[in-house]
Amino acid sequence: MMLFKELVLASHNAGKLKELQAMLGDAVRVRSIGEFSDIEPEETGLSFVENAILKARNAARISGLPALADDSGLAVDHLGGAPGIYSARYAGGQGDAANNAKLLDALKDVPDAERGAQFVCALALLRHADDPLPILCEGLWQGRILHSAQGEHGFGYDPLFWVPERDCSSAELAPKDKNQLSHRARAMALLKQRLGIA
Numbered sequence: 001m002m003l004f005k006e007l008v009l010a011s012h013n014a015g016k017l018k019e020l021q022a023m024l025g026d027a028v029r030v031r032s033i034g035e036f037s038d039i040e041p042e043e044t045g046l047s048f049v050e051n052a053i054l055k056a057r058n059a060a061r062i063s064g065l066p067a068l069a070d071d072s073g074l075a076v077d078h079l080g081g082a083p084g085i086y087s088a089r090y091a092g093g094q095g096d097a098a099n100n101a102k103l104l105d106a107l108k109d110v111p112d113a114e115r116g117a118q119f120v121c122a123l124a125l126l127r128h129a130d131d132p133l134p135i136l137c138e139g140l141w142q143g144r145i146l147h148s149a150q151g152e153h154g155f156g157y158d159p160l161f162w163v164p165e166r167d168c169s170s171a172e173l174a175p176k177d178k179n180q181l182s183h184r185a186r187a188m189a190l191l192k193q194r195l196g197i198a
């Protein structure tokens with residue numbers, strides 16, 4: 001049962017915001033944390049779930065609204081699950097291009113069969129800053145890391161993420177298709193069920 005009409009998305013990532021907004025549709029009025037603050041909270045958690053809660057709590061406190069946060073990343077088999085929760089900071093916070101270059105370098109000469117990876121998304125919804133029972137939903141997306149970048153859509157590691165079920169990179173998927181298949185789409189489908197807006 002949906003208990004509120006408006007929520008704040010606790011993300012400073014334009015790519016993520018666009019996807020989350022499209023997935024939520026017009027079920028709820030969406031604001032962005034950027035309307036309230038430019039300061040990004042430090043992601044000190046040791047899990048996706050902890051970081052999602054921390055970001056949502058910060059946004060709920062600042063905005064006075066229910067807050068939805070997404071903490072996500074790429075877990076690469078050959079790297080023991082790295083960069084994982086450190087995906088955004090993999091190359092020292094220098095942005096997507098540097099992260100992608102570092103990942104390609106780390107997997108140089110690694111054969112296709114050992115390039116398996118998954119995108120991970122944890123969503124946390126807090127009804128208010130002191131909500132003692134956040135709603136938590138997770139989603140995974142299995143794929144493989146390409147040998148070079150392909151495609152112009154999406155953000156982050158999308159140009160390096162091969163989507164087996166579509167035989168293309170996630171940056172080659174039309175946004176509406178990525179939004180039905182992705183780790184974020186899966187987590188959001190669960191969240192919508194929980195909220196009764198599926």
Ligand SMILES: O=c1nc[nH]c2c1ncn2[C@H]1C[C@H](O)[C@@H](COP(=O)(O)OP(=O)(O)OP(=O)(O)O)O1
Pocket residue numbers: 010011012013016040043055070071072073074087088089099119154155156157158182184
């Ligand atoms: O669908 C995706 N397609 C490509 N790359 C993705 C995706 N989903 C997460 N990623 C990557 C981007 C970033 O390197 C990290 C998320 O880091 P994460 O801290 O959750 O987000 P962020 O710092 O960009 O924005 P914010 O924390 O304000 O929501 O994983």
Ligand SMILES: [Mg+2]
Pocket residue numbers: 043088
């Ligand atoms: Mg972040």
